Amino acid sequence: MTVLAGIAQNVMIVVLADFLDSVLAYFSAANSDGNIKSILVLICAYVGLQLFVWAEPNLFEWFRMKCQIQMRRYCNDVLLDKYSKIKYCYTEDDETQNLIERVMPQAEDKLTECFCCYLDIAGFIIKVAGILVILANATVWTALVVFLCAAPLFILAIKSGRATYETAKEVTQLQRQAEYYSDVAAGKEFAYERKLFKYGDFINAKWKERYDVARKTKLRTGIKWYVKSKMASVFTAIIGILSTIVLINPVLNGEMTVGLYISLVGAIYEFIKVMAWDFMEDIDWLTNTKEYMKDYNSFLDLEEDKEESGKDIFREEFKSLEFQNVSFHYPNSERYVLNGISFTIEANKRYCIVGTNGSGKTTIVKLILGLYDDYQGKILLNGRDVKEYRRAEIGKICSAVLQDFSRYSLSVRDNILLGGLKYNRKIDDAELSGIVSEVGLQSEVKKLKQGMDTVLGSHFKDGQDFSGGQWQRLTIARNLAGDSKIVFFDEPTAALDPIAERNFYQSLQFISNLKTTVVISHRLAVTRHSDMIYVVCDGAIGESGTFEELMERRGDFFEMYESQKVWYDEGTKRYSECY
Ligand code: ADP
Numbered sequence: 001m002t003v004l005a006g007i008a009q010n011v012m013i014v015v016l017a018d019f020l021d022s023v024l025a026y027f028s029a030a031n032s033d034g035n036i037k038s039i040l041v042l043i044c045a046y047v048g049l050q051l052f053v054w055a056e057p058n059l060f061e062w063f064r065m066k067c068q069i070q071m072r073r074y075c076n077d078v079l080l081d082k083y084s085k086i087k088y089c090y091t092e093d094d095e096t097q098n099l100i101e102r103v104m105p106q107a108e109d110k111l112t113e114c115f116c117c118y119l120d121i122a123g124f125i126i127k128v129a130g131i132l133v134i135l136a137n138a139t140v141w142t143a144l145v146v147f148l149c150a151a152p153l154f155i156l157a158i159k160s161g162r163a164t165y166e167t168a169k170e171v172t173q174l175q176r177q178a179e180y181y182s183d184v185a186a187g188k189e190f191a192y193e194r195k196l197f198k199y200g201d202f203i204n205a206k207w208k209e210r211y212d213v214a215r216k217t218k219l220r221t222g223i224k225w226y227v228k229s230k231m232a233s234v235f236t237a238i239i240g241i242l243s244t245i246v247l248i249n250p251v252l253n254g255e256m257t258v259g260l261y262i263s264l265v266g267a268i269y270e271f272i273k274v275m276a277w278d279f280m281e282d283i284d285w286l287t288n289t290k291e292y293m294k295d296y297n298s299f300l301d302l303e304e305d306k307e308e309s310g311k312d313i314f315r316e317e318f319k320s321l322e323f324q325n326v327s328f329h330y331p332n333s334e335r336y337v338l339n340g341i342s343f344t345i346e347a348n349k350r351y352c353i354v355g356t357n358g359s360g361k362t363t364i365v366k367l368i369l370g371l372y373d374d375y376q377g378k379i380l381l382n383g384r385d386v387k388e389y390r391r392a393e394i395g396k397i398c399s400a401v402l403q404d405f406s407r408y409s410l411s412v413r414d415n416i417l418l419g420g421l422k423y424n425r426k427i428d429d430a431e432l433s434g435i436v437s438e439v440g441l442q443s444e445v446k447k448l449k450q451g452m453d454t455v456l457g458s459h460f461k462d463g464q465d466f467s468g469g470q471w472q473r474l475t476i477a478r479n480l481a482g483d484s485k486i487v488f489f490d491e492p493t494a495a496l497d498p499i500a501e502r503n504f505y506q507s508l509q510f511i512s513n514l515k516t517t518v519v520i521s522h523r524l525a526v527t528r529h530s531d532m533i534y535v536v537c538d539g540a541i542g543e544s545g546t547f548e549e550l551m552e553r554r555g556d557f558f559e560m561y562e563s564q565k566v567w568y569d570e571g572t573k574r575y576s577e578c579y
Helices: 002-027 034-083 088-092 093-102 107-138 140-186 190-196 202-247 250-254 258-301 362-370 393-395 413-423 429-438 442-447 468-480 498-514 524-529 547-551 557-562 565-577
Strands: 320-329 334-348 350-355 376-381 398-402 486-490 516-521 532-537 540-545
Touching: 002 034, 002 107, 034 107, 034 565, 088 093, 093 258, 107 140, 107 258, 107 557, 140 190, 140 202, 190 413, 190 540, 202 258, 250 258, 320 362, 320 524, 334 376, 334 516, 334 540, 350 362, 350 524, 362 486, 376 398, 376 547, 393 398, 393 413, 398 468, 413 486, 413 547, 429 468, 429 565, 468 498, 486 524, 498 516, 516 524, 524 547, 532 547, 532 557, 540 547, 540 557
Parallel strands: 350 516, 350 532, 398 486, 486 516
Antiparallel strands: 320 334, 320 376, 532 540
């Protein structure tokens, strides 16, 4: 359709020229017997072509909308699928986050726009080529001048397109920061502290600062683009006017008919108009979207978790997990967080990994869960390197109750069932209520309006919220819905009140009877009843042993214990009450 519309516009120039010449011939005294029939045919042809040229953009718009809807489905499938598969380390990398932020939002619009730009430009090239051929047919040099005028505009438009995208890149970073401040200033998550500390103006000022820089950067490039393109359009207009004056000469010499002259002049002015506005914008957009496509491809090239290769282990009986001299630093830092750490976790025992904040405890869990795999040393599962197993299999054996666990605005039932999905477990109502009572949520769930089917959180109408401790118990329930063999608890009591802490210890005791448990904490109350305590110090195991052994040794653990004695005594009391 685009090609036909381009051709139609050129045919219109010729038809109009013929029509004008025929009319002039008809009315001139020398040709008074001119053919009225051919004039009518030309009028019909012109009207037909005009109708097609008029209908084409409307049809094109309909097609563009259809294309956009299809693209939305495609982008959701492809981009979300990719996003779910990329390596975890990317989610903690600022540059990749910026890339994702540039690629994911409104991808369907950008891809459709890119395709439509190609079509627009193809149509434009056909139109220009047609005008040049008609011009060259009459006078070659005018065609040459018009052609040479277009070349610098092309280059200018491409350059400004790149500049626009570079600005967009710079602005994305600023916009992400501004969005964060906007979340703090208006988001629900921060509402409580916002009221408490009354920091609204302070954060607003920070938001405004980022927003202003982003706005000014955008405006600067916009103005530059506008000035450049307008200067270019003035230049083209002058050339256009000159060529229409110069074309009078061939008309006077009889090299060009009057009809062709009038028709061509009209076409040249139309060409200037298109060149100055639409074409510059199209090329600018095209370069812009070409840069977008580069980002799009970089996103699709991001490394994915390797799921398929490797052995299965889930059906095997879990025997041991061992760190052998493991060292690791995060990709964005040279500093080693783990320095040759070695320890063993055996089946059906209770472990504690303790250490001060920042000593590398959470990093150990991240390595076990396979979130990072570029470490030195070995992690062995049942005596075999974990890298030999399929990642999904490791994910089935190990589960974790993380410090910053997720709160899903789903029903209580779905919140728990999520934990059984990867095991394809069918959990009936009896088992579900068993799990709920094991984590001590039975009475809370009973109080909810729709019981297990109550949607939690405030994202939905009638949603009801849980307290921090209740959410944590729900996370534990989610873990119980799965068939994992080891559960890691990362700082489980850090944010709990005494009653919630007591409830947690009860759940822990229950889970310890079913699975191997590893509690990671800087609080020592939980260590007393574990079979083995590992004390992490500067990314390595400083001490290990049972509670009594470590206390007797009077080393780091003893010192930490003494310094925490006041709240530790309270905690131990609560913990002992459960045993
Ligand atoms: P712990 O759980 O013992 O408090 P972590 O394992 O969370 O400590 O962190 C150990 C160290 O690694 C800290 O100094 C922390 O700043 C650093 N760290 C944690 N996550 C990242 C990350 N994604 N990128 C860079 N450094 C990190």
